[in-house]
Amino acid sequence: MCKNRRCVILLSQIQFSENVGRKRTGFISLNSNNLAAVAAVKIKFVKKHEKRKRDKGAEESAYF
Known part of the structure; x- marks a missing residue:
């Protein structure tokens, strides 16, 4: 898991609801x-x- 701020934002943008398989608001x-x-x-x-x-x-x- 990338701990860099920009990378975390990018990863959070592509997450989606696994149990229903549909797009969440804001994603x-x-x-x-x-x-x-x-x-x-x-x-x-x-x-x-x-x-x-x-x-x-x-x-x-x-x-050195």
Whole structure:
């Protein structure tokens, strides 16, 4: 589970009621276009976050 604020907001937007299987008020509907868009945004966000961590690690190792 991602603890980053933006990631948590993104994940909360795609949750839906499992017992009834229908859209709740304030949540997006899940069709193939929405799932593809959410996946693309999430992948881009994770890659950007990982790159920042690598860059930060490289900067810290340069001092030692």
